[in-house]
Amino acid sequence: MQEISENNGSSCDTVCKSEKLRIRFSDETKLLCLAFLVGVIGGYGAIFFRSMIFGTQYVAMVHLRNLLGFMGPYAIVIIPAIGGLIVGLITTYFASEAKGHGVPEVMGAVLMNEGRIRPSVSIAKILASALCIGTGGSAGREGPIVQIGAAFASTVAQWLKLPPSMIKNLVAAGAAAGISATFNAPLGGVIFGLEVILGEYRALNFGTLVMSSVTAAIIARVHLGDIHDFRLPSFHLVSPVEMIFYAVLGLLAAGIAVAFIKLLYDTEDIFDRFTAIPRWVKPAIGGLGVGGIAIFVPHVMGVGYDVMAEAIMGKYSLYFLFALVGVKLLSTCLTLGSGGSGGIFSPSLFMGAMLGAGMGTLVHAWFPSVTASPGAYAIVGMGAVFAAGSRAPFTSVLILFELTDTYEIILPLMIAVVVATYVAAWLKTDTLYTEKLSRRGINVFILKEKNRLDEVRVSEIMGSNGEIVSHRLQFSQVLKMIGTTTRNCFIAVDDRGNLKGMVSFKDLRDAIFHRDADDYLIVDDIATNHVATLTPCETINDAMRKFRMNDLDILPVVDKEHSRKVVGSISRKDVLSLYEDIELNARGKCIL
Amino acid sequence: MIAGDHNERESSTMNLARLITEDHIIMDLQSTESSDCIVEMTRALDKTVVNDRTELISSILGREQLAPTGIENGIAIPHTKTDAVRKPALVIGRSRKGVEFHANDGKPSHLIFLLLLPARKKGLLFSLMSGIIKCVRDAEKRERLFDTDDVQTFMEHLGATRLFHISSLLEQERTQQNVPA
Numbered sequence: 056m057q058e059i060s061e062n063n064g065s066s067c068d069t070v071c072k073s074e075k076l077r078i079r080f081s082d083e084t085k086l087l088c089l090a091f092l093v094g095v096i097g098g099y100g101a102i103f104f105r106s107m108i109f110g111t112q113y114v115a116m117v118h119l120r121n122l123l124g125f126m127g128p129y130a131i132v133i134i135p136a137i138g139g140l141i142v143g144l145i146t147t148y149f150a151s152e153a154k155g156h157g158v159p160e161v162m163g164a165v166l167m168n169e170g171r172i173r174p175s176v177s178i179a180k181i182l183a184s185a186l187c188i189g190t191g192g193s194a195g196r197e198g199p200i201v202q203i204g205a206a207f208a209s210t211v212a213q214w215l216k217l218p219p220s221m222i223k224n225l226v227a228a229g230a231a232a233g234i235s236a237t238f239n240a241p242l243g244g245v246i247f248g249l250e251v252i253l254g255e256y257r258a259l260n261f262g263t264l265v266m267s268s269v270t271a272a273i274i275a276r277v278h279l280g281d282i283h284d285f286r287l288p289s290f291h292l293v294s295p296v297e298m299i300f301y302a303v304l305g306l307l308a309a310g311i312a313v314a315f316i317k318l319l320y321d322t323e324d325i326f327d328r329f330t331a332i333p334r335w336v337k338p339a340i341g342g343l344g345v346g347g348i349a350i351f352v353p354h355v356m357g358v359g360y361d362v363m364a365e366a367i368m369g370k371y372s373l374y375f376l377f378a379l380v381g382v383k384l385l386s387t388c389l390t391l392g393s394g395g396s397g398g399i400f401s402p403s404l405f406m407g408a409m410l411g412a413g414m415g416t417l418v419h420a421w422f423p424s425v426t427a428s429p430g431a432y433a434i435v436g437m438g439a440v441f442a443a444g445s446r447a448p449f450t451s452v453l454i455l456f457e458l459t460d461t462y463e464i465i466l467p468l469m470i471a472v473v474v475a476t477y478v479a480a481w482l483k484t485d486t487l488y489t490e491k492l493s494r495r496g497i498n499v500f501i502l503k504e505k506n507r508l509d510e511v512r513v514s515e516i517m518g519s520n521g522e523i524v525s526h527r528l529q530f531s532q533v534l535k536m537i538g539t540t541t542r543n544c545f546i547a548v549d550d551r552g553n554l555k556g557m558v559s560f561k562d563l564r565d566a567i568f569h570r571d572a573d574d575y576l577i578v579d580d581i582a583t584n585h586v587a588t589l590t591p592c593e594t595i596n597d598a599m600r601k602f603r604m605n606d607l608d609i610l611p612v613v614d615k616e617h618s619r620k621v622v623g624s625i626s627r628k629d630v631l632s633l634y635e636d637i638e639l640n641a642r643g644k645c646i647l
Numbered sequence: 648m649i650a651g652d653h654n655e656r657e658s659s660t661m662n663l664a665r666l667i668t669e670d671h672i673i674m675d676l677q678s679t680e681s682s683d684c685i686v687e688m689t690r691a692l693d694k695t696v697v698n699d700r701t702e703l704i705s706s707i708l709g710r711e712q713l714a715p716t717g718i719e720n721g722i723a724i725p726h727t728k729t730d731a732v733r734k735p736a737l738v739i740g741r742s743r744k745g746v747e748f749h750a751n752d753g754k755p756s757h758l759i760f761l762l763l764l765p766a767r768k769k770g771l772l773f774s775l776m777s778g779i780i781k782c783v784r785d786a787e788k789r790e791r792l793f794d795t796d797d798v799q800t801f802m803e804h805l806g807a808t809r810l811f812h813i814s815s816l817l818e819q820e821r822t823q824q825n826v827p828a
Binding site for chain 1: 710713714716718724726728766769770771772773774776777780781
């Protein structure tokens with residue numbers, strides 16, 4: 056009987072390896088081609104979206120402002136409200152997923168809906184976000200472009216009826232393309248897709264995301280030029296002592312990020328409480344709030360890259376810088392918490408830039424000989440606040456590096472980002488992205504780990520848990536084997552190694568009190584013949600489902616579907632151990 | 648006698664008693680080949696027992712291919728578990744000429760117990776086989792079974808009527824003591 060086990064084991068490896076190679080080659084080729092397409096769509100989508108924002112801005116801030124000229128400076132209060140009203144109508148009656156900053160919706164689709172996003176979301180998000188940002192709403196364009204790129208990619212994948220793993224991969228590629236084109240940061244886009252959307256770093260995913268990200272970046276550069284939003288004055292690390300100040304900046308950035316998470320969703324809760332106010336009106340109220348702030352501090356309106364650039368160049372006073380942190384925080388919460396549409400990426404960068412510039416101004420005044428210019432602290436602050444809020448340190452470092460094109464900033468940036476990320480994780484488990492999902496009762500960390508079970512194949516954990524015996528074996532021989540085997544059941548096979556059934560200890564229980572028949576019965580007499588089977592290429596989730604349906608502790612593994620050739624077995628205990636590991640891993644990842 | 652032994656006898660007794668009926672006893676089997684004998688015995692079963700006769704015969708013969716069902720002393724217990732039968736059934740046949748069931752002692756079988764169980768009842772196999780073996784273990788009893796021509800006497804010798812009697816007594820006792828079956 057041992058021969059049967061050994062032969063089946065080696066043939067299984069061969070079948071699995073060749074199947075894996077076949078699958079990997081065709082899937083990879085398909086994915087790379089589609090990733091290219093997604094990169095093209097993402098790149099042009101980002102350009103179009105950017106143009107729409109500028110167009111809306113022009114119409115709102117020039118023509119509409121002229122129209123409202125009779126209101127004098129107070130026209131600025133009405134414009135974001137008008138934008139909010141139209142956004143409210145779009146998100147209420149066309150696509151509710153277009154509300155908010157977009158990335159949680161993409162993450163939710165990947166975790167719970169196999170990456171499926173409705174095609175109408177792309178169109179709604181473009182319109183809603185362009186209107187919101189163009190009319191002065193305090194939000195970023197990156198979240199929307201992530202959602203737009205992901206929605207387009209999901210639509211293409213669903214049209215082609217691709218399997219869930221490929222849809223998710225392409226959705227991440229769409230998100231990467233959006234970030235890449237928007238920031239002119241192809242590497243940052245790739246890492247964003249891996250770190251935030253998929254939550255894992257795998258070679259197969261990396262290739263697809265690189266293809267779409269590079270394609271989108273090339274398209275953006277062709278049409279918009281190879282420009283960077285920020286240019287840092289020449290920077291170098293003045294003294295190693297400066298690292299302490301950057302670490303302190305990281306600490307402060309964590310505080311700002313956690314405050315942002317709390318206030319954003321608290322604002323959402325406050326608006327939700329007013330059920331008497333129609334949903335489509337609430338963004339207009341948020342817009343009024345932003346407009347009211349903008350009368351005094353117009354810097355809070357829109358994306359704010361120009362304000363960030365000026366802060367980096369040291370154009371603002373210390374008090375104004377710190378005031379801008381608070382005012383931007385409030386404005387963004389009003390815009391997004393009321394139901395507006397836009398991202399949190401730029402607002403995080405904005406607050407980080409002001410915080411960093413402010414701290415840089417202070418430390419440079421106190422310790423001029425050992426510190427760099429405030430501009431360097433502004434850049435580092437941007438990365439630190441975003442990393443703390445999103446818990447995506449790798450993405451943060453790379454995007455900031457690509458935004459500034461200054462390698463010397465890497466060391467202080469990494470220190471501040473790591474400190475900010477760890478402190479923020481200690482203060483609050485959820486991030487700007489996962490908080491929304493947690494409030495819906497979705498534990499992102501556990502779901503991510505559980506989804507990984509769809510990637511783990513039966514072949515990776517199967518073993519020889521069941522003792523393989525001939526179905527002709529006399530029952531008295533089976534009873535002798537119980538004393539010597541460590542295995543938990545018997546898998547009955549015929550002379551060719553094909554599955555005939557299984558004998559569990561439950562089946563043997565009846566034999567204990569009726570020993571007269573031991574020599575006259577064989578394994579086939581007592582085996583349960585109709586037994587669920589698994590194939591090596593099925594997933595652990597498939598195994599768990601079959602264990603639940605069949606109330607067995609061991610399942611035989613056959614070489615392929617509709618075959619009965621036994622190649623091994625898998626135990627319920629092994630699968631449950633994997634699930635326990637998931638829980639532990641998820642708890643560990645909650646910390647980071 | 649320890650409690651376990653008593654329960655063991657009781658359950659195999661109970662189960663076997665329920666299966667022995669006059670209609671399922673063939674006093675003079677004509678076939679001399681095991682496969683023909685099996686076909687002949689299945690004819691005693693009507694539609695209340697058999698779902699699919701062809702499948703039933705195929706299943707019994709398939710089991711015969713795996714390992715012989717002849718045991719010592721002229722006894723054979725061909726059996727199978729199959730959904731071709733609706734409920735457990737036992738057909739008892741007696742062959743004067745003997746049928747080759749490849750018993751351990753090389754002798755042909757004269758008393759054949761065809762035991763059929765639905766797949767979901769395979770757990771009864773041990774108790775029923777054990778009951779049959781105990782029933783025909785005694786050489787004198789086997790002689791009496793071979794000699795008589797009367798079905799009722801045959802059943803008497805088989806201990807069926809006594810088995811029925813014991814079975815109903817046990818049932819009464821359980822009812823009085825409210826012991827679950």
